[in-house]
Amino acid sequence: MGPERQMLAALVATKHYFEKRTKSQIAEDLALSRFQVARLLEAAHAEGIVRITVELPSGVDAGLSDRLRRHFGLKRALAVVTADDPATRRRQLGKVAADLLGDVVTEDDCLGVAWGRTLGSIPESLTRLATCPVVQLTGVAGSVSENTVELVRQVSAVNGGPASPIYAPFVVADTTTARGLRSQPGIARALELHRTVTRAVVGVGSWDPPDSKMHDSLPVEERRALLAKGVQAEVCGTLLNVQGGVVAGLEDRCIAIPADLLRQVPEVIAVGGGATKIKAMLAAIRSGLIHGLVTDATAAEELLTLG
Amino acid sequence: MGPERQMLAALVATKHYFEKRTKSQIAEDLALSRFQVARLLEAAHAEGIVRITVELPSGVDAGLSDRLRRHFGLKRALAVVTADDPATRRRQLGKVAADLLGDVVTEDDCLGVAWGRTLGSIPESLTRLATCPVVQLTGVAGSVSENTVELVRQVSAVNGGPASPIYAPFVVADTTTARGLRSQPGIARALELHRTVTRAVVGVGSWDPPDSKMHDSLPVEERRALLAKGVQAEVCGTLLNVQGGVVAGLEDRCIAIPADLLRQVPEVIAVGGGATKIKAMLAAIRSGLIHGLVTDATAAEELLTLG
DNA sequence: ACACCGGCCGCTCAAATGAGCGGCCACTGC
DNA sequence: GCAGTGGCCGCTCATTTGAGCGGCCGGTGT
Numbered sequence: 001m002g003p004e005r006q007m008l009a010a011l012v013a014t015k016h017y018f019e020k021r022t023k024s025q026i027a028e029d030l031a032l033s034r035f036q037v038a039r040l041l042e043a044a045h046a047e048g049i050v051r052i053t054v055e056l057p058s059g060v061d062a063g064l065s066d067r068l069r070r071h072f073g074l075k076r077a078l079a080v081v082t083a084d085d086p087a088t089r090r091r092q093l094g095k096v097a098a099d100l101l102g103d104v105v106t107e108d109d110c111l112g113v114a115w116g117r118t119l120g121s122i123p124e125s126l127t128r129l130a131t132c133p134v135v136q137l138t139g140v141a142g143s144v145s146e147n148t149v150e151l152v153r154q155v156s157a158v159n160g161g162p163a164s165p166i167y168a169p170f171v172v173a174d175t176t177t178a179r180g181l182r183s184q185p186g187i188a189r190a191l192e193l194h195r196t197v198t199r200a201v202v203g204v205g206s207w208d209p210p211d212s213k214m215h216d217s218l219p220v221e222e223r224r225a226l227l228a229k230g231v232q233a234e235v236c237g238t239l240l241n242v243q244g245g246v247v248a249g250l251e252d253r254c255i256a257i258p259a260d261l262l263r264q265v266p267e268v269i270a271v272g273g274g275a276t277k278i279k280a281m282l283a284a285i286r287s288g289l290i291h292g293l294v295t296d297a298t299a300a301e302e303l304l305t306l307g
Numbered sequence: 308m309g310p311e312r313q314m315l316a317a318l319v320a321t322k323h324y325f326e327k328r329t330k331s332q333i334a335e336d337l338a339l340s341r342f343q344v345a346r347l348l349e350a351a352h353a354e355g356i357v358r359i360t361v362e363l364p365s366g367v368d369a370g371l372s373d374r375l376r377r378h379f380g381l382k383r384a385l386a387v388v389t390a391d392d393p394a395t396r397r398r399q400l401g402k403v404a405a406d407l408l409g410d411v412v413t414e415d416d417c418l419g420v421a422w423g424r425t426l427g428s429i430p431e432s433l434t435r436l437a438t439c440p441v442v443q444l445t446g447v448a449g450s451v452s453e454n455t456v457e458l459v460r461q462v463s464a465v466n467g468g469p470a471s472p473i474y475a476p477f478v479v480a481d482t483t484t485a486r487g488l489r490s491q492p493g494i495a496r497a498l499e500l501h502r503t504v505t506r507a508v509v510g511v512g513s514w515d516p517p518d519s520k521m522h523d524s525l526p527v528e529e530r531r532a533l534l535a536k537g538v539q540a541e542v543c544g545t546l547l548n549v550q551g552g553v554v555a556g557l558e559d560r561c562i563a564i565p566a567d568l569l570r571q572v573p574e575v576i577a578v579g580g581g582a583t584k585i586k587a588m589l590a591a592i593r594s595g596l597i598h599g600l601v602t603d604a605t606a607a608e609e610l611l612t613l614g
Numbered sequence: 615a616c617a618c619c620g621g622c623c624g625c626t627c628a629a630a631t632g633a634g635c636g637g638c639c640a641c642t643g644c
Numbered sequence: 645g646c647a648g649t650g651g652c653c654g655c656t657c658a659t660t661t662g663a664g665c666g667g668c669c670g671g672t673g674t
Contacts, residue, residue: 003367004411007373010361017361018361049361049362051359052358054321056314056356058313060310060313062314062317063321065314066314
């Protein structure tokens with residue numbers, strides 16, 4: 001096709017797609033038949049004069065997300081094309097997760113919030129969230145400015161709902177201390193609310209390779225013992241093996257939503273990415289504890305290959 | 308709009324634009340109403356999930372070309388977005404001009420060919436040209452491998468039509484020599500054919516600033532004299548002043564199509580670009596000798612500003 | 615509590631659209 | 645010269661599409 005005809009095709013395409021004129025109108029304008037205009041438009045597509053791109057502005061890969069969702073039978077899955085740099089990746093995943101929460105959470109919900117570095121970057125992108133209670137799901141592990149309490153505070157500040165923080169460590173040294181903490185009024189109230197949680201955002205901790213706040217806060221010999229029992233991942237204090245089965249042994253010393261209650265939550269969304277988390281995420285998916293997943297595209301591909 | 312809805316919108320857009328499914332079909336697929344699909348598509352446009360670009364692959368700026376054409380009342384105008392580098396620019400203009408010739412020239416035509424560095428790069432992109440006579444419009448000025456004869460030969464090699472080269476210099480020292488040359492059998496035949504030319508491709512030579520093979524091949528004092536007479540441009544040996552008027556004085560010593568015959572040609576397409584040629588092109592347009600123009604976008608903008 | 619209001623949704627109907635059909639024209643081979 | 649052939653073009657008709665209408669629902673102000 002020569003430039004003369006190309007020009008005409010481009011003109012027709014512009015009128016049609018940008019000026020929203022119908023083919024019949026364009027035909028009148030340019031003294032052509034409706035059919036000539038239609039053929040010109042077809043040709044414009046064939047020649048690459050008109051190009052249509054479908055791309056999610058947030059960086060979500062729709063096709064990959066859909067494959068991920070179907071493959072693992074999840075309710076939701078979002079595979080985000082992110083930067084390689086972990087900090088940037090966390091910010092990008094946080095943004096998508098924040099938007100997703102805005103979609104998913106209604107006023108009738110009760111939102112449970114766990115902890116993770118990626119979860120920590122949710123608030124900075126969280127602008128729209130229905131007013132509902134925000135409940136902390138686990139005790140604190142992390143710095144003063146970056147921990148679950150802070151996250152719960154920031155989320156509730158955005159949506160204006162009542163916050164239920166847990167001012168206690170994630171794991172304590174013995175069962176007695178844990179029991180004592182659990183009976184503390186504020187903590188007991190939060191733990192009681194765990195029964196009413198309808199949506200939860202959680203991170204996934206990895207034990208092999210180790211990338212988990214909980215793992216880090218345990219003494220070495222205990223890590224060894226648990227690893228020997230096949231611990232691969234950790235979700236809200238619940239330890240999982242490669243098959244996704246719950247590994248017992250720490251539940252009595254954790255201040256966190258217990259596994260059976262977590263399983264009752266109608267919608268648990270896991271957020272996390274990076275190569276180190278892949279096996280852990282796979283375990284989390286297999287456990288059936290999580291219903292949604294927000295991760296990076298590379299991890300998503302890997303998950304599809306492995307699982 | 309949250310990522311959930313965005314995903315759906317992207318899915319709908321993909322199905323609609325890439326899989327060419329109708330909105331009703333998509334509605335069935337996804338268990339939505341036809342209207343929801345329509346709204347999703349609208350939203351996808353509004354959110355920038357679907358982007359449509361209209362761009363001529365050859366680099367022709369359709370809008371600018373159209374403005375150029377209308378502004379100067381030309382039959383055709385092509386403004387090409389080119390590289391700044393003159394050699395690359397000439398190749399790009401040559402390609403567009405070649406494609407244009409393929410469009411414009413029919414078997415019933417007789418194609419006249421002048422000379423210019425940009426015209427010289429037409430053959431390398433010329434693949435499709437109706438079989439018709441190819442006639443040289445001017446004598447030779449240039450190197451052995453780059454001149455009008457060579458150009459005519461290459462063009463006729465592509466279209467398989469009879470070639471009428473002119474083996475003579477563009478300008479000679481005196482009227483007698485010119486007359487002698489014109490009566491040479493081969494040359495006379497070509498000159499006779501000038502009456503039958505229906506399409507012509509020409510370059511535009513500039514005298515101020517000087518950028519013209521003809522200008523260069525004249526002795527300095529003669530250049531001065533002609534410049535004093537207001538010569539601004541040269542088209543096929545015809546000299547033009549700023550207003551586009553023909554400046555007499557050289558016609559008897561040129562071996563080229565005379566101005567009055569050139570004016571008879573139903574379609575003359577000028578090809579050329581670059582900052583140095585702008586004033587000359589303006590003169591050529593004003594002369595009414597040319598009906599079509601292939602130039603670079605920068606020059607086109609400038610022409611619109613000046614003229 | 616109840617009526618009001620604004621936004622969202624699906625239906626109707628006329629306009630726009632695309633697939634398929636037949637006619638026209640130019641080219642080809644006898 | 646002329647029938648056969650292939651490609652291009654515009655028409656018809658069934659389908660798709662979009663503007664506009666009215667109903668529903670949730671929020672709001674008496």
